Amino acid sequence: MEHLIELKDIYKIYPMGEETVHALDGVNITIDQGEFVAIVGSSGSGKSTAMNIIGCLDVPTSGTYHLGGVDVSTMEDDQQADIRNKMLGFIFQQYNLIPKLSVLENVELPLLYAGVPADQRRERAIRSLERVGLADKKKNLPSQLSGGQQQRVSIARALAGDPSVILADEPTGALDSKTGREVLGFLKKLNREGDTVVLITHDNSIAVKADRIIRLQDGKVIYDGDAHDPRAVVQPDAADEEVEAV
Numbered sequence: 001m002e003h004l005i006e007l008k009d010i011y012k013i014y015p016m017g018e019e020t021v022h023a024l025d026g027v028n029i030t031i032d033q034g035e036f037v038a039i040v041g042s043s044g045s046g047k048s049t050a051m052n053i054i055g056c057l058d059v060p061t062s063g064t065y066h067l068g069g070v071d072v073s074t075m076e077d078d079q080q081a082d083i084r085n086k087m088l089g090f091i092f093q094q095y096n097l098i099p100k101l102s103v104l105e106n107v108e109l110p111l112l113y114a115g116v117p118a119d120q121r122r123e124r125a126i127r128s129l130e131r132v133g134l135a136d137k138k139k140n141l142p143s144q145l146s147g148g149q150q151q152r153v154s155i156a157r158a159l160a161g162d163p164s165v166i167l168a169d170e171p172t173g174a175l176d177s178k179t180g181r182e183v184l185g186f187l188k189k190l191n192r193e194g195d196t197v198v199l200i201t202h203d204n205s206i207a208v209k210a211d212r213i214i215r216l217q218d219g220k221v222i223y224d225g226d227a228h229d230p231r232a233v234v235q236p237d238a239a240d241e242e243v244e245a246v
């Protein structure tokens with residue numbers, strides 16, 4: 001069966017003076033339609049680099065990336081932008097809402113870029129605001145909403161284009177823990193309704209809400225499996241220390 005996301009032997013190498021940094025060092029990941037996956041790892045482990053490649057915001061130094069069966073690893077910028085508009089919905093730690101536009105206009109914006117006609121834009125934007133329970137705030141400005149509500153608007157914006165994959169990079173990073181749990185609850189709900197969600201976080205308590213965890217360390221995958229397996233959340237060196245302590 002064809003995977004929705006298939007990263008094969010992906011390297012991302014940055015020259016740093018005489019040295020090189022292997023931000024991704026031979027990564028193999030497959031993700032299927034309907035999965036809820038958390039990519040975790042400590043700072044500098046390669047999470048954002050992986051997200052940028054999966055999100056067609058960057059290309060690998062080597063290796064191949066198939067998204068929906070299409071090789072996107074060697075695409076030019078304009079082709080990548082087209083794939084992004086059609087297949088990917090992004091949620092960021094900073095909601096990136098435009099302060100002068102209403103909630104509804106913010107959600108419509110990616111549809112405008114994708115060339116969707118005005119009447120359809122409005123209809124789809126309202127539908128995705130309904131999915132996050134914020135249709136009644138459509139005329140508000142972002143500044144008139146709470147942080148959690150603003151993040152829900154950004155989720156609605158990600159959904160409006162009916163993406164194949166929702167990519168969320170530290171979506172709860174700017175929220176208090178209660179609001180963060182609510183936002184996560186929304187991502188879980190979307191996943192139950194059939195959306196594929198890839199969540200990036202350094203927070204284990206967030207990651208365990210996913211079904212599957214992929215842990216990166218120094219640009220390599222060091223765990224890939226059930227989110228509820230204890231090995232999913234324990235760093236190997238921390239586990240060694242625990243064993244030694246016993």
Ligand SMILES: Nc1ncnc2c1ncn2[C@@H]1O[C@H](COP(=O)(O)OP(=O)(O)OP(=O)(O)O)[C@@H](O)[C@H]1O
Nearest residue numbers: 014021023041042043044045046047048049050202
């Ligand atoms: N443009 C760049 N030039 C050089 N090195 C880079 C560049 N971008 C990232 N790196 C390096 O690649 C490695 C992985 O970075 P990345 O941003 O993917 O980490 P991360 O897991 O997202 O970390 P954080 O949790 O702090 O956001 C780091 O060592 C980083 O310094």
Ligand SMILES: [Mg+2]
Nearest residue numbers: 044047048049
């Ligand atoms: Mg990062």
